[in-house]
Amino acid sequence: MRRNSRLMVVSGALAVGLGLLSLQGYAWARYHGHGGGSGVMAAMRVVRPTLSQAQKEQIKSLFQTKRAALKADHQSVREARQNLAQAILSKGDVKGAIGRLQLSQGRLLQDRTDLAQQIVAVLTPEQLNQAKNFLTQWQSLRQQQHQQREALFHQFMQSKGGSND
Secondary structure, eight states: HHHHHHHHHHHHHHHHHHHHHHHHHHHHHHHHHHSSOSSSSHHHHHGGGOOOOOHHHHHHHHEEEEEEHHHHHHHHHHHHHHHHHHHHHHHHHHHHHHHHHHHHHHHHHHHHHHHHHHHHHHHHHHHHHHHHHHHHHHHHHHHHHHHHHHHHHHHHHHHHTOOOO
């Protein structure tokens, strides 16, 4: 009974530790500008109200064609991330796990880029211009937000006597 209690405590502590590690990784990635997207798909949503019925049908068909590949790509990235975490914790083949993750992420990026290019080909010059204008403003806003977060982070770290790393 006592051994089971210790095992439960250790398991619980490990779960909490891994959860905190995940949150720390997420916070680090968000601080360093990852995870927010490039804004291309947001720009596509901006032009959506101006699409003709034929354009909507073409874009819907493009999404349906790519859906299975994108779903498989996302699953592959998830599995590769899990494998990397396991390799780190078990002191396994971390380099191999990183390579598999990079390969999975590359396939996902390629498929998403192909889809975006196919959607852009459906747009009129006016709609494309609208998307470009939105994207320029989106990226400017993201840059401002990044600079504000960085300044706040450094201000907080200096006031708490922490390091700037």
